Amino acid sequence: MLLEPTVDGLWCEAGGFHVDPWRPVPLAVVTHAHADHATPGCGRYLASERTLDVMRVRFSKDLEGTPVDWGTPIELGQCRVSLHPAGHVLGSAQIRIECDAEVLCVTGDYKREADPTAEPFEVVPCDTLLTESTFGLPIYRWPDPSTVFERMNAWWRENAAAGRTTVFLSYAFGKAQRILAGLDASIGPIGVHGSLVGPNSVYTRAGIRLPDVLRADADSAATLAGGGAIVCPPSATGTPWIRRFNGPEGARMGFVSGWMQVRGRRRWRAVDRGFILSDHADWDGLISTVRASGARRVGVTHGSSEVLARYLQEKLELETFVVPTRYVGESPPTSAAPPEASTDEGVPDREREE
Ligand SMILES: [Zn+2]
Incomplete structure (x- = not known):
């Protein structure tokens, strides 16, 4: 295969590069700027321009990186490598690798729904597809995002009328900007945690419309x-920082994540509301993407890999394999147990960006 798992992550011998390496390597081709895909300290990075922008605000402004234009192949060793939008977060890419008439595509994290804050997903025809499977269980089926935003705005309106501050818990890059773009700024002022400020600036520079926000501080x-x-x-819950924004009637916490589909997870942080909004493909999105790619061999990684791999093998008669994931133990439970039976056991201690 064109990519082999190594202690540093996926390695392409024919091209002389790693994809989303776990440790510093000389040359990294990076799908997107989330911490479980982009590792600081590599010699040189190849990624989309927006991914490099976000990495520079999060890691180091002096990061050595060469932007790769969408759909424009570059030669690396004996391979032709190109990037194609993954629809996950701004700049997120699938990596297409072609060598000796074999085509392999690494999806990275992806979603199929429209999102005004990310470039739309593009189907990449290939022989071998390495797909993520963060939500690779049939219980995960996303509601229409516009309905979710209506509920979020209605909840905010209700809280504001009752003198309660509304708090949306979300990861600082990607989901947070998607939330900001979906909030109705006519309801009231919007404040952001300091960790959102850098990523927000990249979105604004990229021409993504975000509402005016205040840095939430004293x-x-x-x-x-x-x-x-x-x-x-989510790490801000229970801190003195968040308490200073309490209204006369306190504050209400809403967690915005695909994990909110499973009832047990809503108890995770004693949040008041869960909003199901994910930047990953749901079960149907994963299956339809595998089908659309035309791939005969499918490697599955991140999340419920075994369940999805078995389904693709039995139902679609594809050759499948599980690709090792860096954060063993950080993913949710892999059993297909019904939501009611699930526990919080598999919820990561460290916050997984999703
Ligand atoms: Zn991600």
Whole structure:
């Protein structure tokens, strides 16, 4: 196969590069700027321009990287390598590798739904597909995002009318900007945690429309308390920082994640509301993507790999294999147990970006 798992991550011998390496390597081709895919300290990076922009605001402004234009092949060793939008977050790419008439595509994280803050997913025909499977269980089927945003805005409106600050918990890059783009700024002021400021600037520079926001701090606390909405990472819950924004009637916490589809997970952080909004493909999205690629061999990675691999093998008669994931133990349970039976056991201690 064109890519082999190694201790550093996926390695392409014919091209002399790693894909989303786990440790610093000389040459990294990176799908997107989430921490479980982009590792700091590599000699040189090849990625989409937006991915490099986000990596520079999150890792180091001096990061050595060469932007690769969408769909434009570059030669690496004996391979032709090109990037194609994955629809996951701004700049997220699938990596197409062609060598000796064999085509392999690494999806990275991806979703199929429209998202005004990410380039739309593109189907990449290939012989071998390495697909993610973060939500690779049939229980995961996403509601229409526009309905979810309506519910989020209605909840905010209701909280504001009752003197309660609204808090949306979300990962700082990707989901947070998608939430901001979907919030109705006419309801009240919007505040953001400091970790969103860098990524937000990349989105704005890329021409993505985000509402005007305040940096949530001591200066903006009085403005945001009560009628405002705050977008911040889950780690901010229970901190003195978040408490300073409490309105006269306190605050309400809403967690925005695909994990909210499983009832047991809503108890995870004692949140008041769960909103099902994911930047990953749901079960149907995974299957339809595998079919559309035309691949005969499918490697599955991240999440419920075995369940999806078995399904593709038995139902679609594809050759499948499981690709090792870096964060063993960080993924959710792989059993197909019904939601009611699930526990919080598999929820990561470290916050997985999704
Ligand atoms: Zn990701």
